[in-house]
Amino acid sequence: xLSKRIIPCLDVRDGKLTKGIKFKDNVDIGDPVETAxxxxxxxxxxxxxxxxxxxxEGRSIMLKxxxxxxxxxxxPFSVGGGISSIEDMRAVLLAGAEKISINSAAVKxxxxxxxxxxxxxxxxxxxxxxxxxxxxxxxxxxxxEVVIHGGRKPMGIDALWWAQEVEKLGAGEICLNSIDADGxxxxxxxxxxxxxxxxxxxxxxASGGAGHPEHMVEAVSKGKASAALIASxxxxxxxxxxxxxxxxxxxxxxxxxxx
Amino acid sequence: MLAIIDYKAGNxxxxxxxxxxxxxxxxxxxxxxxxxxxRGIIFPGVGAAGSAMxxxxxxxxxxxxxxxVAKDIPLLGICLGCQIIxxxxxxxxTHTLGLIPGKCLRFQEDLTEEDGSxxxxxxxxxxxxTLKKDCLLFEGIEPEAEFYFVHSYYPxxxxxxxxxxxxxxxxxxxxxxxxxxxxxxFHPEKSGRPGLTLLKNFYNYVRxx
Numbered sequence: 001x002l003s004k005r006i007i008p009c010l011d012v013r014d015g016k017l018t019k020g021i022k023f024k025d026n027v028d029i030g031d032p033v034e035t036a037x038x039x040x041x042x043x044x045x046x047x048x049x050x051x052x053x054x055x056x057e058g059r060s061i062m063l064k065x066x067x068x069x070x071x072x073x074x075x076p077f078s079v080g081g082g083i084s085s086i087e088d089m090r091a092v093l094l095a096g097a098e099k100i101s102i103n104s105a106a107v108k109x110x111x112x113x114x115x116x117x118x119x120x121x122x123x124x125x126x127x128x129x130x131x132x133x134x135x136x137x138x139x140x141x142x143x144x145e146v147v148i149h150g151g152r153k154p155m156g157i158d159a160l161w162w163a164q165e166v167e168k169l170g171a172g173e174i175c176l177n178s179i180d181a182d183g184x185x186x187x188x189x190x191x192x193x194x195x196x197x198x199x200x201x202x203x204x205x206a207s208g209g210a211g212h213p214e215h216m217v218e219a220v221s222k223g224k225a226s227a228a229l230i231a232s233x234x235x236x237x238x239x240x241x242x243x244x245x246x247x248x249x250x251x252x253x254x255x256x257x258x259x
Numbered sequence: 260m261l262a263i264i265d266y267k268a269g270n271x272x273x274x275x276x277x278x279x280x281x282x283x284x285x286x287x288x289x290x291x292x293x294x295x296x297x298r299g300i301i302f303p304g305v306g307a308a309g310s311a312m313x314x315x316x317x318x319x320x321x322x323x324x325x326x327x328v329a330k331d332i333p334l335l336g337i338c339l340g341c342q343i344i345x346x347x348x349x350x351x352x353t354h355t356l357g358l359i360p361g362k363c364l365r366f367q368e369d370l371t372e373e374d375g376s377x378x379x380x381x382x383x384x385x386x387x388x389t390l391k392k393d394c395l396l397f398e399g400i401e402p403e404a405e406f407y408f409v410h411s412y413y414p415x416x417x418x419x420x421x422x423x424x425x426x427x428x429x430x431x432x433x434x435x436x437x438x439x440x441x442x443x444x445f446h447p448e449k450s451g452r453p454g455l456t457l458l459k460n461f462y463n464y465v466r467x468x
Contacts, residue, residue, distance in 0.1 A: 070273070071276055074450070096273065122381075203384070258401045
């Protein structure tokens, strides 16, 4: 049986972590490669890099980061942020990433999903979805709306419809981020997670709201997610990955315990 | 030197990166001379069986691989490389290399995981391997270790060649082989320390031979 995955997410700007990561011994680290290596050694099942660099120069710095990560880390990792063409995808994959993640670009140009899947295989293509809780309407029958640009721009697209659409287009995985839950540390949006996970046949990664390992347990049990994305809960030393995995294991969740 | 077979099937560099990290001499190559003179061969690959076989036939690399195996040069197949050393693949209904008797089959959509939920295809993520026979590749690897899989088809060799199995909707063969010829369905180069140990074990065997 597959283990449920725990996936740290690192935000990178101009080749540096946007915020320094504090480990339990209070060492502050700003280097994404070094941080990723520590998480790899602590048992992360996968790592997500989210590049928020805007400039062109920054993009090539990110590729250097990807190359360095690939030379030292032997688990899958994905790169998202600013990828809007097949050429962008190819560059990131050739630099050594296992998967690429597209979000706004997929909403604006859905054929990017099918072209990416055709060129590199569905397993490479993760579609990120930012979702907002809205009143049920004929346009948004699920009550969950897709938004882009970090949640600032509602798109008038129903999240459930979009999830099934990206599956049809050839996405290999969905990273489902609840804008409402993000940053609250009160747990993942379980109703949303379950709604999407039960209505697609590709893995769903729950994102947004993790503040305690119990939230990860809920995401994969009640929420039916295949994986949980985590960020601040480990970045600021509240919990370590081994502690989280041990907690999940004790709650009966199958996680990878030997690494 | 280990020869990593270059047959335009996916990301060969991830295998190379892992070998470089382990300081194992290696070369990505499509040259018959390199392959037949190497101490050991890694046959990786992601992608579809049909186009991979077409390329192997067109370039005569398939024949070179058969010759290398006949010369008892140790070979390790990975993922697609594990599937196409069998006789036949359901993927694109392809006749494959036939180095080990057996077929490659597709996961059926109606299979369920142990908790009753329907399986997703591909089988993607971390899973365990239960050894059915001693296998030197697994020396020093804990029985609970997990490996990273990404595949929609699984190898089904004749029983005597099954070395290890995994469970995903059904029990399937994830490690197969015989002396000097092994293949794993998972990606050791993406499986953390246990995967790197497996690659190291292969190289240690190659060196001792």
